[in-house]
Amino acid sequence: MRRFLVIFITSMFLISTVAIITTLVLNIVYPTTIFLSFSPESLNRNLCETYRCFPMRLLENCCVTLAIWASDGFRIWRCIILYNGISTLRRVIFLAFCFLLMFLSFAVGLVYMFLFTRTTLSLALFSSITLIINVTITTFIVARLLYHWRYIHDVLGPGHGSRYMKIVAMSIESASLIVVFNLVFIALVLIKFESNASFILLQMMVQVYVISPFLIVFRVAYNKASGSPTTGFRTQNAEEIVKIEI
Numbered sequence: 729m730r731r732f733l734v735i736f737i738t739s740m741f742l743i744s745t746v747a748i749i750t751t752l753v754l755n756i757v758y759p760t761t762i763f764l765s766f767s768p769e770s771l772n773r774n775l776c777e778t779y780r781c782f783p784m785r786l787l788e789n790c791c792v793t794l795a796i797w798a799s800d801g802f803r804i805w806r807c808i809i810l811y812n813g814i815s816t817l818r819r820v821i822f823l824a825f826c827f828l829l830m831f832l833s834f835a836v837g838l839v840y841m842f843l844f845t846r847t848t849l850s851l852a853l854f855s856s857i858t859l860i861i862n863v864t865i866t867t868f869i870v871a872r873l874l875y876h877w878r879y880i881h882d883v884l885g886p887g888h889g890s891r892y893m894k895i896v897a898m899s900i901e902s903a904s905l906i907v908v909f910n911l912v913f914i915a916l917v918l919i920k921f922e923s924n925a926s927f928i929l930l931q932m933m934v935q936v937y938v939i940s941p942f943l944i945v946f947r948v949a950y951n952k953a954s955g956s957p958t959t960g961f962r963t964q965n966a967e968e969i970v971k972i973e974i
Contacts, residue, residue: 733945740798740938747791747934754784786841793837795937796854799906800833800861802941807865810872829861852917859910866903870896895948902943909936 804826811822836854877892913929 736798736802737942737945740795740941743791743795743798744934744938747788747795750784750788750791751931754788789841791934792937793841793854795934796858797833797837799937799941800858800865801830802944803862803865803869803903804830806944807869807872810869826865829857829864832857833861852914855910855913855917859907859914862903862906862910866899869899873899898944898947901947902940905936905940905943909933 808823808826811819814822833854836857840851840854873892873896877896880892909932913933916929
């Protein structure tokens with residue numbers, strides 16, 4: 729678990745850093761290719777037909793796609809772990825559903841990644857799928873945690889099970905960042921919003937998908953929940969908490 733988290737955090741940090749550097753290069757060297765609006769004409773002009781900066785644009789697209797895949801995959805992995813105790817048939821159906829969601833994200837992500845395969849609304853479709861994934865998987869996670877909380881509450885009494893409610897709060901907090909961002913983004917695409925401010929929103933995309941899973945790791949590692957006081961722990965204790973609760 730520790731090795732996986734180190735690799736995951738390092739990879740997400742590198743993706744975030746590369747995305748920032750790529751954006752700066754594109755803005756300085758190719759200022760006319762920036763994303764100016766969410767209209768189909770602007771999408772086609774600035775994203776679909778910009779080939780003179782193809783390597784940098786492709787790298788930027790890869791960062792967005794990899795960040796979304798990693799964030800969604802991390803959330804689905806946590807959900808699968810929570811449902812280890814269900815019956816074999818239900819688990820097979822549940823795993824098939826999770827893999828279907830990941831396949832949809834993977835397929836649309838490949839379309840978005842490469843300029844020559846992108847359609848006008850491919851990014852909006854990608855955002856819609858990841859929105860569905862986050863809402864659905866978070867609902868499954870919360871439902872499972874509430875089930876365990878109810879069981880502990882009934883067996884041991886009202887004073888127990890608070891840890892489950894803390895994890896519920898963390899899960900909702902992490903997912904809400906992506907959900908709100910994608911709702912705003914999809915709405916702007918659908919209404920063909922015309923503003924230079926849209927460029928800022930797009931450049932936030934990678935960072936949003938990197939921060940979301942980091943919230944879970946950070947909160948669990950330091951035993952924090954929404955509204956809880958700041959409490960520090962030794963590294964060894966934090967790692968044990970991560971192993972148990974993530």
